[in-house]
Amino acid sequence: MSSTQANYYGKLAFVGTGEAALGGDRVRTAQDLAVEASLAAMADAGLSPRDIDGVITASPSGDPHFVFSSLVTEALNIPARINTTLQNAGASPCMGVLYAARAIAAGEAHTVLVCESDSRAARFKGDKIQALRAARPWTDDWEDPYGLTVPGKYALIAQRWMHRHGGSAEDLAAVAVAARAHAGRQATAPKRDPLSIEAVLASPMIASPLRVLDCCPVTDWGGAMILTTLERARDLRKTPVRLLGGGEGHAPYHMHETDELPSAATRQSAEAAFGIAGVKPADIDTAQVFDAFTIAALVAMEELGFCAPGEGGRLFAEGHTALGGSIPTNTSGGMMTWGNAHIIVLPEAIRQVRGEAGVNQVPNAELALAHGIGGPMSLSCTLILGR
C-alpha cells in the first residue's frame, strides 16, 4: 500500500480562507454564497480571481445544478484549468481539498479554490425534514419505503453505539452542551446561553435516541479556501498552513450492508492521514469534526483515535474537548452551532493554525485535524494541517 503513497503532502499550503456572512434577511442563492465566500478567501490571501486556475465546489441541494462549479467559475471570471463539482455529501469540502492537492501535484493547476455553499434555509422553509426529503432527487428502494429520515440514519448509529457500549442519551447530549460552550464565547453566535444536559433531554424527540437538540440547525452557508504550492504560499501575505496528511475512507452507502455501525470509513481515513503526516492523535492540538448530529461527533472522536471506542461521551462530558482540554474540538461551535455547513471544519482549522481563532484560539496550535463525513458515515475524509 505504502509503495504508492502520495509525496506531495507537506509541500502544499492553504493561503486563504473565507466564509459568507450569515444571518439577516438577505436573499442569496448558493451561487451568491459561494461567490461571497470565495472573494473573502481571495482577499484573505491577497489574490484576485485571475490568480486562481482551479475550482472545486461541492454540490448544493438548495439550488441544485449539474455544473455548479461552472457557475462559480463564470461569476468570478476565473481562468480555470481544472473545474469540477463534487458530490460526496458532508465529506465534499475535505475531499475537495484532496482533489485539489492531487491536481496541483500533477501540475494541472497551481492555485485551486475549494468551496462549498448551500441555500437550504432559504429554500427549505417549514418542516425541514420533509422539505429536505422532497428535494432529494432520488428514491432509495431499500430505505425510503420504510419511512427512514436522515436523523433516523444517525439514530440507527446512536442506538447501535448505546447497545455495544452501554452508552446513554446523556452521552449524546454532552456533545451539544460542549458545542454551546464554544458558541457562548462568541458575540456573533446565534445561541449563546449555556445548554444543560437536562435541556437537551427535554427537547422533542426526532428519531430515538436523537432529539431536536442532538441535530444541527438548517442554515444557508458559504465557505472557501485556496490551496497552492508551499513555494508560492511563502510569497503571499498570510502564514502558510501546510497540508500535512489526508486520507479517504469508504464503506457501503446502505447502512444494512455495513459490517458495523458506524462503518470503518472514518477510521480508515484517519489511519491514512496520520500515516502520511507521520503524527498520532496525541500530537493534534485541535480537532474540527463533522457534527451535524451529536452521535456523529461522538463516534468520530473514537474512530479518529482521540479516545477508545465507547469513551466518546465521556470525552465531551469531562471537558477534554473544551478549550484547555486535551483535544479542544469544534472550537467554532461547529455545525451544532452554525448549522449544516460541512465546510466549517476547514476555515476553523486554518484559523487555529494561524493563531487567528480569536476568543476560541487554542494556544500555540500547530497541528489541526479536519474531518468530514457523508453518507451517513459511509464515506469519510480526514485532513491534517500544520505550520
Place this chain on the structure above:
Amino acid sequence: MKPDMPKTETAAATAAAAPRPRPSKPVPSPSDANRPFWAGCAAGELRLKCCKACGRHQAPTRAACHCGGLAFDWVTVSGKATLFSYTVLHRAPDPAFKDDLPYVVAIVEFEQGGRLMSNLVGCAPEAVHCGMALEAVFETVAEGIGLPKFRPA
C-alpha cells in the same frame, strides 16, 4: 392558453372541492437485477442472493460477493432474524408516514447472514431492543411488489 383548456379559476375551484388525495408512500421500482426479491415478498417469501462460489447470503444490492464471486442463486430463506439496530421515528420524512408515527425503522440480520432495512410491526416501540428475535411478515404494496417487515418471533 388554448381555447379548450379550462380556466385556471375553474380548475382551482374543482381542486378545492375535491377531497385531497392521500399522500402515498414510496413504492419500490424493481429492476431485472432485483425483481425476484420484490416478487418473492409479494408471494410471501423472503429471497436473498447466495454466492455460488462461497455460499454467503447477502442483500439484493450486491452484484459481486465479498469473495469476488459474480454468480448468485436466489434462495428462499426462513425470514428469521435478529434486530441489529433500530430507531423510533417521531418525525416523518413525508406526509404519507405521519399517520404511522411513532414507528420503528430497523436493520435486521438474517439467521443465514445478510441484512436489510425494514420496519418493526406488532411491537410497542418501548419494547424494542437490539438482539431481539424477529420473523418476517409481508405487505403487498403493488402488483408483484411486496415489502418485508418484521415482528417479534
